[in-house]
Amino acid sequence: MDLLLPPSQPSLLLLLLLLRLRPAVPVAGGSWQCPRTPYAASRNFDVEYVVPSFSVGGPVQALATYEDRVDGSAVFVATRNRLHVLGPGLKPVESLATGPAGDPGCQTCAACGPDPHGPPGDTDAKVLVLEPALPALVSCGSSLHGRCFLHELEPDGTTLHLAPPVCLFSAHHNRPEHCPDCVASPLGTLVSVVEQGHASYFYVASSLDAEVAASFSPRSVSIRRLKADASGFAPDFAALSRTLWGVLLALLLLVTILATALFFNYWRRKQLVLSPRLDDPAPLDQTTGAMALPIFRSGSDYRNGLAPAIGGLVSTTHVHRASCSDSGNGSCVPLLRTESIQLGVLDSTLLAEVKDVLIPHERVVTHSDRVIGKGHFGVVYHGEYTDEAQNQIHCAVKSLSRITEMQEVEAFLREGLIMRGLHHPNVLALIGIVLPPEGLPRVLLPYMRHGDLLQFIRSPQRNPTVKDLISFGLQVARGMEYLAEQKFVHRDLAARNCMYAVMQHCWMADPAARPTFGALVGEVEQVAASLRGDHYVNLGLGTLEEADVPPEQLPSTPMHRSTGRPRPLSEPPRPT
Numbered sequence: 001m002d003l004l005l006p007p008s009q010p011s012l013l014l015l016l017l018l019l020r021l022r023p024a025v026p027v028a029g030g031s032w033q034c035p036r037t038p039y040a041a042s043r044n045f046d047v048e049y050v051v052p053s054f055s056v057g058g059p060v061q062a063l064a065t066y067e068d069r070v071d072g073s074a075v076f077v078a079t080r081n082r083l084h085v086l087g088p089g090l091k092p093v094e095s096l097a098t099g100p101a102g103d104p105g106c107q108t109c110a111a112c113g114p115d116p117h118g119p120p121g122d123t124d125a126k127v128l129v130l131e132p133a134l135p136a137l138v139s140c141g142s143s144l145h146g147r148c149f150l151h152e153l154e155p156d157g158t159t160l161h162l163a164p165p166v167c168l169f170s171a172h173h174n175r176p177e178h179c180p181d182c183v184a185s186p187l188g189t190l191v192s193v194v195e196q197g198h199a200s201y202f203y204v205a206s207s208l209d210a211e212v213a214a215s216f217s218p219r220s221v222s223i224r225r226l227k228a229d230a231s232g233f234a235p236d237f238a239a240l241s242r243t244l245w246g247v248l249l250a251l252l253l254l255v256t257i258l259a260t261a262l263f264f265n266y267w268r269r270k271q272l273v274l275s276p277r278l279d280d281p282a283p284l285d286q287t288t289g290a291m292a293l294p295i296f297r298s299g300s301d302y303r304n305g306l307a308p309a310i311g312g313l314v315s316t317t318h319v320h321r322a323s324c325s326d327s328g329n330g331s332c333v334p335l336l337r338t339e340s341i342q343l344g345v346l347d348s349t350l351l352a353e354v355k356d357v358l359i360p361h362e363r364v365v366t367h368s369d370r371v372i373g374k375g376h377f378g379v380v381y382h383g384e385y386t387d388e389a390q391n392q393i394h395c396a397v398k399s400l401s402r403i404t405e406m407q408e409v410e411a412f413l414r415e416g417l418i419m420r421g422l423h424h425p426n427v428l429a430l431i432g433i434v435l436p437p438e439g440l441p442r443v444l445l446p447y448m449r450h451g452d453l454l455q456f457i458r459s460p461q462r463n464p465t466v467k468d469l470i471s472f473g474l475q476v477a478r479g480m481e482y483l484a485e486q487k488f489v490h491r492d493l494a495a496r497n498c499m500y501a502v503m504q505h506c507w508m509a510d511p512a513a514r515p516t517f518g519a520l521v522g523e524v525e526q527v528a529a530s531l532r533g534d535h536y537v538n539l540g541l542g543t544l545e546e547a548d549v550p551p552e553q554l555p556s557t558p559m560h561r562s563t564g565r566p567r568p569l570s571e572p573p574r575p576t
Contacts, residue, residue: 052090056082062128064137070460071155076137078125081106083139083151087159094161096151099123101143108139108149112167118145118216126184129202131226132195137162138226140191144169145216146184146206150230170232176215181232185218200226202233350414357420359385359432359444366397366442385431385444394447395431422486426479477521 054077062078074093075086081099086092097107102120120143127140127148140148152163169181183189185206192203202224208217224233363386370382383397419430431444457464457472464472483489 054084054086054090054092056084061125062139064128064130066130066135066137066153066160068135068155071153072158072160074153074160076128078128078139080125081123083125083128083162085160085162093159096162096165098125098139098141098149099143108141108165108167109144111149111165112144112147112169118143124186126186126189127191129191129193131193131200133198133200138168138191138193140184140189142184142186145174145179145182146186146189146218147181148183166230168226168230168232173232174216179216179218180224180234182216182218183224183233185212187212189218199228202226353417354433357417357430357432359434361434361436363387364397364434364442364444366399372396382447383444394449396445396447397434398443398445422483422488424479424482426475427482474521481518481521 056077056079058079060077060079064076065073066076067073073088075090077084077086078098081097083096083098084092085094085096097103097105099106099109100120100122101109101118103109106123108123123141123143125139126142126146127138129138130136131138131150135153137151137153138148139151140146147167147169150166150168152166154161154163174181183191183202183204183206185208187207187209189204189206191205194201194203204218204222204224206218206220208220212218227234364383365385366381366383368381372380372382374380379399381397381399383395384392385395387393422429428446428448431446434442434444436442457469
């Protein structure tokens with residue numbers, strides 16, 4: 001037989017402990033309660049956590065932060081007479097002397113030249129904001145009449161450094177009674193930067209008193225645009241002070257008048273479109289009305305009806321169709337708007353000429369679920385069409401949303417006949433026009449898989465060098481040269497789309513002094529040929545004899561430089 005030995009003393013204690021700590025079993029019909037932990041079983045733990053810190057040795061007057069997944073992050077701390085750059089973990093990277101004004105060690109003062117500008121004294125940081133377009137840091141102090149400085153950010157691994165400061169002040173445009181480059185007030189200034197299009201706008205609010213407003217004074221409320229050549233701020237917007245409410249009321253009145261005029265104009269056009277046309281040579285059927293096709297015009301993107309593009313792109317206008325009822329007296333009463341077109345109302349001679357660009361609707365497939373872009377005049381879809389060799393070709397299909405009078409239909413057809421003769425690698429060509437049996441006309445254009453040039457350049461996955469940008473400009477110039485040879489004019493060739501050093505003289509006041517597109521292409525080709533490898537161009541400003549020439553019109557000379565990051569074409573000049 002088996003004998004049961006008495007448990008040892010440690011085993012007995014363990015058994016009692018397990019019985020004491022067993023989970024409570026809920027009684028039938030009762031509620032379960034969590035067992036309490038005795039106070040004797042609680043423990044205190046000490047966890048050491050080091051908070052990153054940095055001491056500037058004085059009051060912090062302004063603070064700004066920058067973070068980028070590629071370039072890294074940085075914290076900018078401004079104190080009296082000093083600007084600190086901190087890297088990851090608040091480790092100091094570099095420090096810049098911003099004062100005192102007149103001191104030989106002031107680095108920002110040296111960027112404005114040797115001449116004194118304002119009384120000497122300490123510089124208190126009043127403005128510290130990021131300029132999103134470059135990117136760059138803009139700092140403004142209480143000295144030097146409140147002028148600002150541009151510090152472009154230069155990545156170095158995971159840290160950021162400041163490029164040499166650029167003085168945002170132009171002596172030619174600033175006077176004691178009017179100083180557009182005087183931004184900061186010693187009594188305090190708030191600035192908000194907004195990027196719009198290709199420019200940065202500074203919304204500035206400053207505190208003033210009689211002493212500050214006496215000479216070289218900022219405005220209490222103003223909007224300033226940062227010049228592309230970093231020579232200061234353009235006074236495109238009038239400063240607002242005590243007349244702020246008056247200006248706002250005037251703008252409100254102007255908007256009201258404009259809205260009334262637009263509504264009246266729309267009402268008149270609607271009455272004219274829906275009323276019968278007695279002089280129309282086409283027969284007036286009781287159930288049909290006049291329809292129109294889209295009109296091709298230069299200056300709009302096939303993916304967006306409001307965006308500019310390179311020569312020969314599409315914007316559209318539209319007409320309404322009015323169904324008529326038989327009232328017995330020969331009048332036409334509009335009943336229903338439809339979106340369709342009938343070829344029978346078009347001129348037979350003109351229609352015969354247009355047949356060369358017409359594509360049968362059976363050969364076109366429109367992917368309505370893949371919208372490329374939307375504009376004011378319609379929607380652009382991705383599509384495919386079958387050519388004569390039975391090849392499936394990707395294309396952009398633009399579907400119209402509005403149509404207008406028959407005269408514009410004929411103008412559209414004639415303009416389409418002209419566009420079919422444009423053949424150049426730098427001009428977007430017309431593939432054809434589709435007239436479906438139901439619905440509105442559709443325009444077929446080449447499918448540009450990279451999108452427009454602006455989005456291509458700004459894409460985070462791409463970092464084009466200045467040589468690439470000049471190549472883009474050269475392609476634009478070649479396309480414009482071809483259109484000029486064909487006696488066409490591109491109506492959206494604005495200065496913001498061109499390079500400063502090469503194309504500035506295209507907008508001379510005297511039209512006779514402007515170069516032809518052929519001469520312009522030659523100059524751009526010379527600049528492109530002078531670039532070697534991946535070197536970049538420094539569009540620094542030169543010096544002229546004439547004292548009255550604005551800084552933005554001074555010529556610049558391409559120079560080679562090597563750096564870890566390309567700069568935009570509006571790169572500010574380097575101080576010597």
